[in-house]
Amino acid sequence: MEENNTITIYDVARVAGVSMATVSRVVNGVANVKETTRKRVLNVIEELDYRPNAIARGLASKRSTTIGIVLPSFTHSYYSRIIIGIDDVARMYNYNILIANSDGDPDKEMALIDDFAAKQVDGIIFMGDTMADSVRQRISRLRTPVILAGMIDPEEQVPAVTIDHRQATVEAVGILAKNHEKLALITGPLVNAINTERFDGFKEALEANHRAFSELQVIETKYSYKAGMKLVDRVLAMGATAAYVTDDEVAAGLLNGLLDSGVKVPEDFEIITSNNTIVTNYTRPNLTSIDQPLYDVGAVSMRFLTKLINKEEIDEKTAILPYRMAIKQSTRQ
Amino acid sequence: MEENNTITIYDVARVAGVSMATVSRVVNGVANVKETTRKRVLNVIEELDYRPNAIARGLASKRSTTIGIVLPSFTHSYYSRIIIGIDDVARMYNYNILIANSDGDPDKEMALIDDFAAKQVDGIIFMGDTMADSVRQRISRLRTPVILAGMIDPEEQVPAVTIDHRQATVEAVGILAKNHEKLALITGPLVNAINTERFDGFKEALEANHRAFSELQVIETKYSYKAGMKLVDRVLAMGATAAYVTDDEVAAGLLNGLLDSGVKVPEDFEIITSNNTIVTNYTRPNLTSIDQPLYDVGAVSMRFLTKLINKEEIDEKTAILPYRMAIKQSTRQ
DNA sequence: TTGTATGCGTTATCAG
């Protein structure tokens, strides 16, 4: 004898002696409900412990009060930090978060976007290194608003919140160029938009500082601590005495790899990394880094998304947030 | 002139010249559809780019193919690792993940559980340090299955997947007791179940190794790197020469704090930590740790949850996974 | 201020 406990708006209506429409009104705080009946309904809701069914509500209203997040990794400190910003603002606006890991694979990204669309999310925050054409097309056909966090769309079609990575790279490399002839750029895949920006900034800074550039100075790598550790030989072999690294985990790996090989940092080798996440504090020496406002990137993205969802006017399609340099121990000053 | 693009099952039915019931059947792979009509319908679906509305489906079927995750922090390496395990299995079973941060606050935990229930999640994975009575009560009233990951319910009412923290602590402290008279336990709040287990293990190990115990050897702290760094003076003041730490971030902070104070690890001070997350590799020396199968904790939890959702038989309410010791550089061997 | 009726896009039951 399965008892069906589900308490619906009809139950409340019946007990309160009103119509279900009235119950719906008080639940949604809609105007024009007499104070006495409002209270009566509220009491019954309390009494019956009624909870509106968000699914039914979503079907009727076409809004799910849920947003979707696509990201390339659950563990990477960069994205974790952004998520906190997203979460705080999402909570303020009463959105729940549907989250999914794409591994940075465009096919998975597309599948996840479709998935989210099917679940009727009100908006999507997309994170990654780049925006594949296939993904951009999918997004453009969506009626659901999408915003990029911590990256930009090179085609500038999709709204985005990020920092100026090219300029930040110029600044970071400029610091290293003071004390060094031969610099290395250690970056994620150059097919990715965010990294081509950095690549451009790297070259620009070398030129501005009258340093030679060759492709050999550029190392592409996966974003992981292990990958960073394995780079030591290559970096030393090319004769570099300083490196700009685009990822904190990789930088930590490179640093520890160098230390384990007896190279002193910053005396014999200087490192600047890019995200200033907590990882940069774990190492000794800790890592000088571009200081991106990652929390803000998340918070602004989410706030931005609420505007898109509500079809509010927006001034700029892309928000470029300011960054700083966090000078720590892996540079000599 | 708002064009309503939404393509429903009716559109497909009309174009394919069948009833919507038949379309529903082919979409859901239900038996008894003639092969020719199946193909015809499939073609139309492709042609119209029809996507089933998961919300409507959820309302009609009472299943959302979504699970909820409650956790105390987005950034903590411990939970991130568990999430990967959850995600992999969730993906296998085609579940999406609704995730929310409780900050470990029971009130928020309750609110989030209600939220998830309202969104009709098919199951909930709950993470934290402990299970407040209020939360347990809420859970017990839910018709939605809940499972605890990386923790247990002291009352053993809620199913759980974790390791034997008491026993692991006994082992870890036993290692430290070999070389040291005075040991410190650095733990999260002792009001939390997981930590009382460790506390018991700590005392047990001291006794077994004929070491004195006093409350002064126990330091309660927040789970953060900064909190760990600030502990140096207290730890040294109590005369401890070794510490068992229940959290990797805290252990990393303590280690770096000691190093910054000129204390040599492991020569002058030994440390064992508890989670063997990637953080233990970032430090130099890297950290000896209990090696919990965190990925498996997540994966098993999710698999377990699918069984509860499908009302399959389960042998044990609680799964205790095996752990190892990962001996690294913060102990002398 | 309140109630009635309809629709949201599916699933699922029951006939045929």
Added chain:
DNA sequence: CTGATAACGCATACAA
């Protein structure tokens, strides 16, 4: 093997 049709639980336009 297929088609009607009734839920699912709520929001909302329209009446009253």
